[in-house]
Amino acid sequence: MKSSSPKIVRGIVLLGGSALLGAMAIDVVAVIGRHTGIPLLGSIELVQVLVAVAGAMALLIACLHDSHARVRLLLVRLAAAPRRRLLRVDDVLMAVFFLALAGGSCWILYELWGSHEESELWRLPYRPLRLLVVLTLLVAAGLMLRGRADGERP
Amino acid sequence: MMATPETGLLGVLVLLGLLLLGVPIGAALGLVGLGGLTLVLGFEPALIKAADLVLETLTRYELGTLPLFMLMAHLCFSSDASRDLFDAAARCVGHRRGGLALASVAGCAGFGAINGSSLATAATIGLVAIPEMRRHGYSDALATGAVAAGGTLGQMIPPSGALIVFGIIAQQSIGTLFTAAIVPGLSQALLYLVVIALLVRWRPALAPATPKADWSARWQALAKVADILVLMLVVILGIVFGLFTPSEAASVGRPVRC
Numbered sequence: 357m358k359s360s361s362p363k364i365v366r367g368i369v370l371l372g373g374s375a376l377l378g379a380m381a382i383d384v385v386a387v388i389g390r391h392t393g394i395p396l397l398g399s400i401e402l403v404q405v406l407v408a409v410a411g412a413m414a415l416l417i418a419c420l421h422d423s424h425a426r427v428r429l430l431l432v433r434l435a436a437a438p439r440r441r442l443l444r445v446d447d448v449l450m451a452v453f454f455l456a457l458a459g460g461s462c463w464i465l466y467e468l469w470g471s472h473e474e475s476e477l478w479r480l481p482y483r484p485l486r487l488l489v490v491l492t493l494l495v496a497a498g499l500m501l502r503g504r505a506d507g508e509r510p
Numbered sequence: 511m512m513a514t515p516e517t518g519l520l521g522v523l524v525l526l527g528l529l530l531l532g533v534p535i536g537a538a539l540g541l542v543g544l545g546g547l548t549l550v551l552g553f554e555p556a557l558i559k560a561a562d563l564v565l566e567t568l569t570r571y572e573l574g575t576l577p578l579f580m581l582m583a584h585l586c587f588s589s590d591a592s593r594d595l596f597d598a599a600a601r602c603v604g605h606r607r608g609g610l611a612l613a614s615v616a617g618c619a620g621f622g623a624i625n626g627s628s629l630a631t632a633a634t635i636g637l638v639a640i641p642e643m644r645r646h647g648y649s650d651a652l653a654t655g656a657v658a659a660g661g662t663l664g665q666m667i668p669p670s671g672a673l674i675v676f677g678i679i680a681q682q683s684i685g686t687l688f689t690a691a692i693v694p695g696l697s698q699a700l701l702y703l704v705v706i707a708l709l710v711r712w713r714p715a716l717a718p719a720t721p722k723a724d725w726s727a728r729w730q731a732l733a734k735v736a737d738i739l740v741l742m743l744v745v746i747l748g749i750v751f752g753l754f755t756p757s758e759a760a761s762v763g764r765p766v767r768c
């Protein structure tokens with residue numbers, strides 16, 4: 357992939373890493389609370405939100421670093437030019453997949469915009485999460501369509 | 511259109527084709543799934559169902575288990591836990607013929623208990639163990655074989671990434687799967703040790719004897735891995751006795767290591 361601003365990459369890593377550490381901290385507090393009689397009610401809801409943020413950031417990092425798992429059986433046996441072309445086709449297919457998911461997510465977001473969808477205990481609104489998903493998928497599709505600086509990665 | 515065996519077969523063939531062309535595995539599976547849903551349900555329901563799955567999957571509590579265990583393993587790796595584990599095992603059994611190969615398997619079993627991946631286990635222990643075995647004149651076949659075989663323990667001994675993913679897909683209790691994997695994991699490690707011991711007895715040239723470490727050196731090495739051993743016990747026993755869920759175990763493991 358073409359090089360991205362290190363600040364943006366660092367920001368994504370920080371956000372995802374912080375979310376993961378936050379999820380870890382909540383789980384620890386929940387375990388301690390459960391065994392000391394002060395349970396943290398709704399800890400799963402909080403962890404779910406943080407895991408979603410961490411997962412979304414992980415998807416972006418995987419796209420930025422071109423580290424999606426793929427079968428390289430054919431790719432490594434091709435000459436540079438056809439390999440570059442094939443990788444381009446792969447990127448476009450990946451982008452199509454992300455765009456399809458983003459389209460569907462937009463559809464659901466539009467349908468549920470006024471429904472005040474929220475979690476049961478903490479009343480965490482789902483709308484920002486759905487927005488995050490749409491944005492992440494659109495950015496991921498954009499990264500895939502942006503092309504790669506070199507075709508030699510495999 | 512109805513779902514028929516032919517549509518399923520077509521989906522499998524398209525999937526294999528996409529995988530062979532190097533399409534990222536997640537996208538290949540997703541595209542085929544989306545295509546199949548479109549054939550069976552129609553475009554609009556397929557798109558909405560697929561999109562609904564995105565948020566549902568991203569917010570799955572169980573899915574947090576894997577990155578949390580990976581975080582724990584990475585922090586242990588950063589603090590050189592793999593070297594400490596191998597050193598401790600090497601000082602305890604390294605003087606026996608084939609001892610460093612035995613230590614590699616023991617190190618892999620130990621690192622496997624804080625990390626759920628075979629590749630990561632083989633890579634991290636291999637980085638330390640293979641040069642050490644080569645330095646002591648071990649055959650390359652035995653050195654790499656011991657690490658490669660020992661690495662598979664990472665996938666078997668809890669926490670195991672494969673079991674977490676299987677538990678999520680098959681909707682089975684990850685804690686029960688972890689508990690069920692303890693005995694097979696330990697017996698697998700034991701059998702590897704037996705095979706290495708028999709192999710070096712049969713062909714002593716594979717692994718020359720190495721000097722014996724004194725007891726103070728052994729205790730010193732064991733003291734360095736005491737916190738890792740406590741971490742393993744807390745994680746495994748906590749899950750087995752139901753003190754916490756596998757996701758919580760990964761989170762609790764980190765403060766224990768601190």
